[in-house]
Amino acid sequence: MAFGVPIVLIIAVAFFVWLFSYIIPIGLWVSAWAAGVRIGITTLVGMRLRRVPPNYIVAPLIKSFKAGIDLAINNLEAHYLAGGNVDRVVDALIAAERAEIDLSFERAAAIDLAGRDVLEAVQMSVNPKVIQTPIVTAVAMDGIQVQATARVTVRANIERLVGGAGEETVLARVGEGIVTTVGSADAHTRVLENPDSISRTVLDKGLDSGTAFEILSIDIADVDVGKNIGAQLQTDQAEADKEIAQAKAEERRAMAIAEEQEMKAQVQRMRSKVVEAEAEVPLAMAQALKEGKLGVMDYLNFQNIQADTDMRESISGKDQDKQSRNPKNVD
Template sequence: MLIFSVILLSIVALIFLLMIASYVGLWFRAFVSGTPIQLFNIIGMSLRKIPPKLIVDTRIMSYKAGLKQIGVQDLETHYLAGGKVLDVVQAMIAADKANIPLDWRQATAIDLAGRNIFEAVKTSVYPKVIDCPARKDGEWIVAVARDGIQLLCRARVTVRTNIAQLVGGATEETIIARVGEGIVTAIGQCKTHQEVLADPQLISELVLNKGLDAQTAYEILSIDIADINVGENIGARLREAQAKSDMEIARAKAEEKRAFAVATKQENEAKIPLAMAKAFEAGNLGIMQYTKLKNIEADTHMREQIGKEVRVD
């Protein structure tokens, strides 16, 4: 019985030592790295459901990089808040090496806002290029010069991250929309499309001077016209449509005048019998005169019919 108890205690002690060994290893690594962390604190991380290895490694990493102000408590708090501790530490190290101002509070706020803080710092160091519009869509920026010629353009926008505006600043979609609008406006101000084809850089300069990166998470470094093609003659099409519209209006007015003339004629013809009746009553028109008038009308009608038959032949 005694032997069994000794064996059981030995097994329990061995399991305990194996469990403690990992914590001791982390404690020793932190100690030899010059940033000692209490052993009970490391054990407590597991109880708080915080991975001790992640906290110890990031603490050593930041300490060795010269970011001694980042404490273990800061790392634990950010992890419990749902943040990506490793990304934040790597981003702060990269920002420090590149002389980009970035403190712990700002970095964690950016990370908790859902932005990739490490990628943002990399973009600040190595600017990236945004296609406008996105090439995967197969679309063009469509603009029309003052001479009515349509131009199809694509631009490439070089940007770098504006760390100060990363939280709450507009994203790439806003940059693409603003650049597209700026190109359309700039081309619309050109007298002819030849001006744009001769010097596309003129459009780039006009757009770049508009300050399109205001209130965005990026700073625009350059805008380059990557491709430009001549489209349809929109001005000619509009003039043709206007001419057709004017013709229809003229026809409508002519028909209106013709209808008015016909109505006036019919109205005047309707007044003739009444006038003749009044003339009979007043004694101004006799039977012989009336008969002569009817003969003249019949003769005129006959002549008109003969004239029509001759024209047909």
């Protein structure tokens, strides 16, 4: 126990020293006073109690003081509590001050809270950025496809960063302008001969309206000739007409076959009726003989006439066969 009490006291003293140095960041307070920033110990303790890391506030405050920018510590703390990046905002203010760009802390904080990189925006205001459109495909009035790629030089507009459209909108508008300009050309050769006409026409449309950027220039990087859309459409139309004509011809053929089948059916029905009628003749003659309406001599005469008719039909059939086999013998 004699050795346990001093150890406990040492641990307790070390814990209280650590707790005191954590709650009251003496080193950070000394650094601020050494830099000329007057900040009270109670303010640093209040940051700890509000769960605001003092280093996230004091370090940017020292940086802004050395750059000659007067910022209130309450504004920095409020921006951190709102979820903003205090260090990034201070760097943007310093860069704007050096570039003589009018940027207030409230505007920078609003841009940062809006989800945009305020420092990158300031840098883009000084050094414009070049963005390239994907391949834009358009068709001239002569039916020839034209593929163009443009490079758009933009500069960030600080005043429109909050609520302004981004790069995607600028690229979409430029692509739409290229399609409209190429589509209004009489021939694709005019576009190939004078590609800067596209950039002039698109630039005059004011495509940066409502965006967070200011378009400085639009340069056509590449122009290529694509497919002959007009000829392809004509070919497709001819193929469609061909298929329609074939379908109609097939329909007419089917109708002709159906009519032929119907006629054959009618002929067959007529033959059936003839056979039925021929079958009734002997019965009728027998009935006539039985009733005495037809004599035996009349029946024999009928048989002779029938045999004579059959003989003539057979002779006539043989003559026709000979003529068909020997057409030269026909006078």
